[in-house]
Amino acid sequence: MLDTIRWTGSAVELLDQTQLPVRTVYVTISDQRQMHDAIRRLVVRGAPVIGVSAAFGAYLGIRNAANDSIKQRLSEVCDYLGTSRPTAVNLSWALKRIKDVGGRADARDVKRVVLGECLKMLEEDAQCCRAIGEHGAAMLRSLRRGGDNDEPLNVLTHCNAGSCVAVRWGTALAPIYVGIEQGLRFHVYADETRPLMQGSRITAYELQQNDVPVTVLCDNMAASLMDRGKLDCVIVGADRIAANGDVANKIGTLGVAILARHFHIPFFVAAPTSTIDLATATGADIPIEHRDAKEVTCPLGAVQAAPDGVDVFNPAFDVTPAQMVGAIITEKGVIRPPYLEALKRSLSS
Ligand code: MRU
Numbered sequence: 001m002l003d004t005i006r007w008t009g010s011a012v013e014l015l016d017q018t019q020l021p022v023r024t025v026y027v028t029i030s031d032q033r034q035m036h037d038a039i040r041r042l043v044v045r046g047a048p049v050i051g052v053s054a055a056f057g058a059y060l061g062i063r064n065a066a067n068d069s070i071k072q073r074l075s076e077v078c079d080y081l082g083t084s085r086p087t088a089v090n091l092s093w094a095l096k097r098i099k100d101v102g103g104r105a106d107a108r109d110v111k112r113v114v115l116g117e118c119l120k121m122l123e124e125d126a127q128c129c130r131a132i133g134e135h136g137a138a139m140l141r142s143l144r145r146g147g148d149n150d151e152p153l154n155v156l157t158h159c160n161a162g163s164c165v166a167v168r169w170g171t172a173l174a175p176i177y178v179g180i181e182q183g184l185r186f187h188v189y190a191d192e193t194r195p196l197m198q199g200s201r202i203t204a205y206e207l208q209q210n211d212v213p214v215t216v217l218c219d220n221m222a223a224s225l226m227d228r229g230k231l232d233c234v235i236v237g238a239d240r241i242a243a244n245g246d247v248a249n250k251i252g253t254l255g256v257a258i259l260a261r262h263f264h265i266p267f268f269v270a271a272p273t274s275t276i277d278l279a280t281a282t283g284a285d286i287p288i289e290h291r292d293a294k295e296v297t298c299p300l301g302a303v304q305a306a307p308d309g310v311d312v313f314n315p316a317f318d319v320t321p322a323q324m325v326g327a328i329i330t331e332k333g334v335i336r337p338p339y340l341e342a343l344k345r346s347l348s349s
Pocket residue numbers: 042045046047048088158159160161162165171172198236237238239249250251271316
């Protein structure tokens with residue numbers, strides 16, 4: 001698996017996900033402005049890894065600060081990085097954690113403590129996604145009970161929630177990677193995921209690199225695929241899960257969930273508990289990022305696909321209501337509805 005983020009000892013290296021699948025290149029990030037820009041431009045993307053990246057951005061922003069102003073500086077840098085993208089709560093979760101740990105430390109120790117916390121987050125993120133994979137694989141195995149064990153499980157996913165969104169393993173694809181290690185077989189259908197094509201560019205790329213059978217389809221083909229009885233389940237990631245279980249994820253996820261319900265196909269969400277936001281009551285309270293019209297009118301900067309000056313609707317995320325979500329796979333286990341109490345319990349355990 002490719003490293004999504006690396007700490008060199010003096011800078012951060014990010015896999016430039018805007019270049020996939022054509023080029024596998026890393027960009028070096030040396031200060032908080034470069035990190036803000038990398039998150040905003042989706043050089044690094046996906047909820048868990050933008051949290052870890054922002055944390056390192058905070059360290060880069062304080063590493064030259066004087067001790068007498070370091071806590072004030074940490075607070076300013078965290079606030080600044082928090083403005084890079086609004087929807088994935090992992091970003092503010094990670095920055096709060098960094099601010100808290102730095103705020104508690106003696107001024108002389110802030111830099112050391114903050115860097116230590118960043119490195120801890122790197123380690124934890126990989127372990128967390130591995131645990132999501134273990135719980136998810138066990139759940140997927142149970143879909144096979146009584147069925148034909150020789151046939152692969154056919155799974156549809158939307159956007160990219162694989163190893164590129166985390167330090168390792170990913171979220172929605174983690175059960176597939178771990179399941180394969182355990183002898184399960186899969187065929188993954190990857191929605192291309194307009195307008196930025198994270199499904200066809202990144203999900204298909206990483207699955208191909210890992211020898212997992214994958215078929216790409218345009219977003220408007222999912223209904224046809226389901227109608228042909230091709231799918232065993234849908235698994236997607238999440239950018240924020242509200243207290244009632246409503247799930248914000250990449251634009252188009254809601255449509256997939258509605259289709260899955262129509263065709264009686266189980267719809268699952270995989271996410272670390274850091275994506276659960278009990279302070280946000282319902283999906284209606286989740287801030288949704290709207291992005292540049294050019295992403296739609298000139299897809300991937302390649303070809304003009306709409307007339308100049310046309311009005312464009314380009315939300316980057318939508319919200320799937322909790323009642324459409326069959327289960328939420330976390331590092332602590334599989335959470336089933338009703339979500340309000342179950343999510344609270346999972347965060348306090
Ligand atoms: O705009 P992106 O590419 O950052 O959106 C990413 C997604 O919507 C993923 O599905 C989401 O972050 C879940 S992966 C943990």
